[in-house]
Amino acid sequence: MIVLRAADLGDLSLLQSWDEEPHVLESDPNDDWGWETELGRSVDWREQWIAEKDGRPIGFMQIIDPYLEDSHYWGEVSRDVRAIDIWIGNVSDLGKGYGTEMMRLALDRCFLQDHVTSVLIDPLASNVRAHRFYERLGFKFQERRTFGLDDCYVFRLDRADWKRKA
Template identity: 55%
Template sequence: MITLRAATLDDVALLRSWDDDPDVVASGGGGYEWETEIPVRSPWSELLIAQWNDEPVGFMQIADPALEESHYWGDCEQHLRSIDIWIGGAEHRGRGIGTAMMRAAIDRCFSSPDVTAIIIDPLVRNERARRFYERLGFEFVEVRRFDNDECAVYRLERSNRP
């Protein structure tokens, strides 16, 4: 069973080890300043650890892209959520855990009645992740460049939630 809980400073060593995982690096994940970002309790951004049967296996950020502090998404419509996800160890991938994490995150996002859609931005070349999101009902919107990364923007409307 998947549970999502807030990341704490006790998770930093684990998060750092996941930052070094070759598939996480290849997906453009990582890059968070854990020690400074975790203690900031932002109302617009949640840093979450996913636990599979009590074992921490992955990270998720759920944010309001119009309001979160980094303005990563630029000018953005209101009432959206964005999700960032990775599973830290290869042994936990390809077993349905990511699907369970996304379903839990999707439920969490749409539990706010004003949220209309969820957006994500895998790298264009991350074909497995793109298939993974498409299977969950996300629809391709556009290719967009974020810093030096070519990303495929996808969107899940509330009416298409799995």
């Protein structure tokens, strides 16, 4: 069973080491997460989680309200949307179903809020494995879009589709 706990400054070295893993760099090559600052900053529009399996950290997730998020990364979005970032930290934990369970936990959190109608995710256009992963969860391709230096596919999961899959 995987549980989520709030990420904090005690996770700094862990997250920095995961950021250097080749599979993480491959999926997120151009972002500087600013862990030293962001882990100590509490904002209403973001949740940052460490996923643990049997008490051992295995991954990171962030759920944001892109309408309120201060960098406006997603551009203009409605108030009823959430966006998720997710990765597995160690390559040895890939392919074990942990990402699926983490996403289900995150999506449950998002859709617990009655006003949330959909969730966005933006894997790199080149990350075909991620595209298939999100499609299996019910996400649908929306558009190809450039975020900073990253060529991404935007996928969307609507509440009705999540309910059908859940």
